[in-house]
Amino acid sequence: MTRPNTPFLSSRRGLLRAGAGLGAAAALPGLAQAQDFAGRTIEFVIPFAEAGGSDVWARFMAPFLAKHLPGKPNVIVRNVPGGGSITGTNTFYQRARPDGLSFIGTSGSTQFPYLLGDPRVRYDYTRMIPTYVSPTGGVVYLPKSLGIENVSQLARLRDRELVYGSQGATSLDLVPMLAFRLLGLNVRHVFGMRGRGEGRLGLMRGEITIDYQTSSAYITQVMPMVQAGTAVPMFSWGVLDGQGNVQRDPSFPDLPHFVEAFEMVNGSKPSGVEYDAYLAFFASGFAGQKPAMLPHGTPDNIVAAYRKAFSDAVADPELQARKGDVLGEYKQAVGDDVQAVYRVATTIKPEAREWVRNFLATNHNVRF
Template sequence: MTIKHLAASVAASAILIAAPAVAEVDLSGETIEWVIPFSETGGSAKWANFFAPLLSEQLPGNPTVVVKFMPGAGSTKGANWFQEQEHEDGTLLFGTSGSTQFPFLLGDPRVRYEYSDWIPVMASGTGGVAYLNPEDGAKFDGSANALKDIDFIYGSQGATRLDLVPLLAWEMLGMNVEPVFGIKGRGDGRLMFERGEATIDYQTSSAYLGASADLVASGKAVPMMSWGALDDDGNIVRDPTFPDMPTFKEVCEATDGCETSGEAWDAWKAFFIAGFPVQKIAFLPAGTPQDVTDAYVAAFDAVRKTDGFAERAAQQVGKYPVFVGQGAARATVEGTTVSAEAKAFVTNWLQEAYGVSLK
């Protein structure tokens, strides 16, 4: 399924909103807890905090929407917790990221959650930007050729998380990047970079726009590349949020020894697609009644149709599609599926590069 097909389902999803059922739901005086399984400094936090007040305005009864954080084990702690939750009164929402999807895709033994048990009501894409410290950034010329003899340090949540996209990309470019595993969110990686404990970093678009862009503006960081975006035919093109920044594909093509075909490229692209174009998803717990589900779908649909939403979103979370209802369900399938070949390649690479076994 391509992003074009997912986008087509956005319009169709509005048909699923049952107005009479929605009208029966009243959340007046309630507090919605939107649980994010990461720290409060990362891109998922900024994503949820952006949508939370907008959701509050559109849900029936205008309940308060509070974002809460449950970091740990690269988000599997929070996801395992959510798996045990069941609907009570429509006041629990859960947000995932690619770092939640990747352990599921790879069969990480710590995963005790099943996406098909949850009810997706909204999904949105994002991008990612890699950047360098000023000294090494001065050597970057659109290729990684001058960076291959440098030893970089990177603060990482773990190789089986969304970080595998930059880690594999840097390896394909022939760069020496040593990850320091164990941080609780990408925001913590940025803080390591700011303190000089890391010399290379990557952030999702919302986190980059919210904090890392200031580092660039002040001369404390130099952008290297975005991961890119997908066009209607599934080709990687420049990220619409960062149109002046080269993509990894462009940097790879300009770098000696990096190939944009073959097993490594196919695996990288497969996990990029699973991790970014439909990266962030909002779920209701198992057992949520249809009228409550419809109320959330209608509310998120109204959010994305609000005057000025596209402009505000572009500034805070980036220029990416927002899927609701059936579109969110299809996006969830897209974000939790990779080929057996891509999984096998990444599984072998994790073992060889980091000694990570998923058996």
């Protein structure tokens, strides 16, 4: 449940304390030694409004985490929206205590401003401690009318202008923007879409000529079009394995992932600064879209308790039976897999950041 009238900076129960520099385990002897949260209330901070994707994810995971943390504490979701999720994340990063009584879940739309060097960002993913990462996926497809049967024929469209309906140059649609560029496609990005559903409807009307949908939307909305012979799948974005390597999406094992698609179109593996930029945003927006993190300075034994609890939660038969569209068929990054997936999803090479910032400023009038 959410307590809507309790401010995030509440001093109640000492969940949060203003100020930074809170790293000493000695200041938290009870929790650090006992690793027992019995009778406690833990806040799962979500820097988005209620009913969005991250909120649904958090509310689905919270009772399973409560079940498997030592002492079976009460885990509640605290929504702190604002600034496109930057406001709540800044506040958590600067003021959350490292006592295991609060942790945060973000998403690609929180990670993108960080990767782009947005001056509003005050949080540092390298200093937060990942305990769990949840992926998602998506599929790029074309209308059948273009006459392309599979991704190996995609190069035939390089001399033709394609149209993509975008929610914004720095939104999750930055991933297809970079992917299409790497593939050498001439794509005009029409901004102002309020959701991916509008892009799909535009394609059905003949106004859009290339689109992607997230996995659940592709399965429910686009696969019937494929079966009816009006749409043709090209490739999935793919997923990351425990070592951070791109693999096929388990929801679409017969489709090549983007790296395979690139090789089929170009005859070589992708490399260079543009690919480094793509890989960072793909990992952040899809393969490692939703990480759950503890504050910097949290004692190792509390971190271990959280990581074990998330591992046990993901393996819980009840969760497996109910995961449906919330988690899908994706392997959740827990235990030893967390660190590698998190690192790829929250890291970008300085030269890749500089390249993508210049690209967005020059081609799409984005100002940082």
